[in-house]
Amino acid sequence: MTEKKRILVVGAGAAGFMAAITAARRGAKVTILEHMNFTARKIEHTGNGKCNFTNRNQGKFYYYDENCELIENILEEFSFDDTIDFFEGIGLVPKERNGYFYPLSNQASAVSALLRMEAEHLQIKIACNINIIKIEKQEKLFKVYTDGYVYEGQSLIIAAGSKAAPATGSDGSGYKLAKELGHHINGPYPALVSLKCSGKEINTLSGLRNYGGVRLLIDGVQKAYDEGEIQFIKSGISGIPVFQVSRYASKVLNSSVNKNKHSVTVEIDFIPMYTEQQLLNFFHKRLENNSYKNLTAFLTGFLNEKIISVIAFKLGIKGNISVDSFTDEQWNNICHTLKNIDFNITGTGDFAQAQVCCGGVLTDEVNEQLESKLIKDLYFAGEILDVDGKCGGYNLQWAWSSGFVAGKYASQI
Numbered sequence: 001m002t003e004k005k006r007i008l009v010v011g012a013g014a015a016g017f018m019a020a021i022t023a024a025r026r027g028a029k030v031t032i033l034e035h036m037n038f039t040a041r042k043i044e045h046t047g048n049g050k051c052n053f054t055n056r057n058q059g060k061f062y063y064y065d066e067n068c069e070l071i072e073n074i075l076e077e078f079s080f081d082d083t084i085d086f087f088e089g090i091g092l093v094p095k096e097r098n099g100y101f102y103p104l105s106n107q108a109s110a111v112s113a114l115l116r117m118e119a120e121h122l123q124i125k126i127a128c129n130i131n132i133i134k135i136e137k138q139e140k141l142f143k144v145y146t147d148g149y150v151y152e153g154q155s156l157i158i159a160a161g162s163k164a165a166p167a168t169g170s171d172g173s174g175y176k177l178a179k180e181l182g183h184h185i186n187g188p189y190p191a192l193v194s195l196k197c198s199g200k201e202i203n204t205l206s207g208l209r210n211y212g213g214v215r216l217l218i219d220g221v222q223k224a225y226d227e228g229e230i231q232f233i234k235s236g237i238s239g240i241p242v243f244q245v246s247r248y249a250s251k252v253l254n255s256s257v258n259k260n261k262h263s264v265t266v267e268i269d270f271i272p273m274y275t276e277q278q279l280l281n282f283f284h285k286r287l288e289n290n291s292y293k294n295l296t297a298f299l300t301g302f303l304n305e306k307i308i309s310v311i312a313f314k315l316g317i318k319g320n321i322s323v324d325s326f327t328d329e330q331w332n333n334i335c336h337t338l339k340n341i342d343f344n345i346t347g348t349g350d351f352a353q354a355q356v357c358c359g360g361v362l363t364d365e366v367n368e369q370l371e372s373k374l375i376k377d378l379y380f381a382g383e384i385l386d387v388d389g390k391c392g393g394y395n396l397q398w399a400w401s402s403g404f405v406a407g408k409y410a411s412q413i
């Protein structure tokens with residue numbers, strides 16, 4: 001009887017579990033080394049505790065990395081359909097909402113529990129509280145030196161996450177391991193995170209949640225745009241459309257190379273459903289019954305009072321003037337400002353507030369099987385790689401797909 005291939009996986013998160021399960025199903029003897037005294041903790045925080053584990057709409061458009069071809073290949077090798085099959089196979093009943101998938105039980109903890117059950121069923125050994133001191137490759141064997149023991153494996157998969165949400169165990173120590181093995185790291189910077197803004201107007205808006213468009217500009221050039229519910233917080237903005245554009249701001253504002261060299265602004269469009277001309281037409285129509293009112297009264301019922309007060313302040317319009325007396329230029333300015341209120345971005349939330357990181361192990365340094373081009377039989381999976389996805393189940397999809405690919409090829413004899 002041939003001996004089973006021994007595989008070590010660093011990190012018991014989404015990608016680590018998927019890699020381990022995939023390898024064990026292919027006959028390998030798998031040990032996961034986890035430095036916390038718990039496993040899969042980050043999964044339990046996902047999707048506001050409900051775990052948006054994938055999305056029906058897939059494609060490279062939803063992921064960021066220069067190396068788009070690699071992402072596409074990985075997502076093809078373990079697709080959205082494969083993800084649904086896999087989770088149904090381990091007992092999860094999926095529920096869809098506008099393309100976003102969650103467990104029917106609405107519990108993220110169900111996803112981590114099912115992964116643990118499957119790992120146990122496959123006799124995957126999970127060693128917790130492991131402090132990895134050093135990794136060496138001697139001949140064809142990886143030796144992982146820990147405080148008390150040296151673990152050995154013919155393949156090693158590093159799936160140690162990023163620096164986002166460090167309390168879940170994803171504290172950036174995986175990057176250190178990758179570096180010691182000769183790999184290079186981009187960044188990392190917090191992403192899917194809130195943005196800090198300067199200016200008096202932002203504090204007037206604090207507490208407001210309003211649908212709108214968020215346009216992010218670097219040195220006046222648009223880099224990203226997204227629409228949804230914007231949350232105005234103390235000295236900043238948050239919410240999904242802000243998260244979606246945040247990575248571009250983060251890469252400039254949190255990088256020691258780029259810092260203070262570029263201007264980062266957002267323009268908020270409070271009426272994305274109308275063009276400026278349509279908005280103007282709407283106001284002209286509204287004047288028929290409301291021309292005796294001042295600006296605040298005229299906009300009441302259409303816009304939140306905080307937005308009205310910011311517009312009046314920005315345009316220097318006094319409260320005692322009736323809209324009847326406004327010039328065409330003033331109406332144009334009102335429409336333009338409502339669709340382009342700009343804020344200077346001074347920073348981002350930190351790693352503890354970020355859902356993911358942009359940056360990580362350079363994808364040029366791995367092949368299409370996610371094997372290191374520097375060290376044979378070393379693989380990477382999940383967020384440790386320089387790939388980040390949009391909000392909407394894409395980061396977990398990357399963890400599942402890359403975990404599957406790394407586990408599959410690492411277990412090949």
Ligand SMILES: Cc1cc2nc3c(=O)[nH]c(=O)nc-3n(C[C@H](O)[C@H](O)[C@H](O)COP(=O)(O)OP(=O)(O)OC[C@H]3O[C@@H](n4cnc5c(N)ncnc54)[C@H](O)[C@@H]3O)c2cc1C
Pocket residue numbers: 010011012013014015016033034035036039040041042043045046047048051052053054130132159160161162164165168169170171172173174177354355356381382383384392393394395396397399
């Ligand atoms: C609040 C929040 C909400 C989110 N919501 C969603 C969502 O709804 N949908 C979605 O798609 N994505 C979501 N994400 C992102 C998603 O959770 C991550 O992208 C994904 O979990 C990354 O998986 P991973 O396995 O690469 O890393 P992780 O899940 O971070 O796992 C890494 C594991 O490695 C361990 N580890 C780290 N360093 C070492 C070391 N040196 N030695 C041993 N072990 C180590 C860690 O303790 C951890 O267990 C969310 C993230 C957060 C923080």
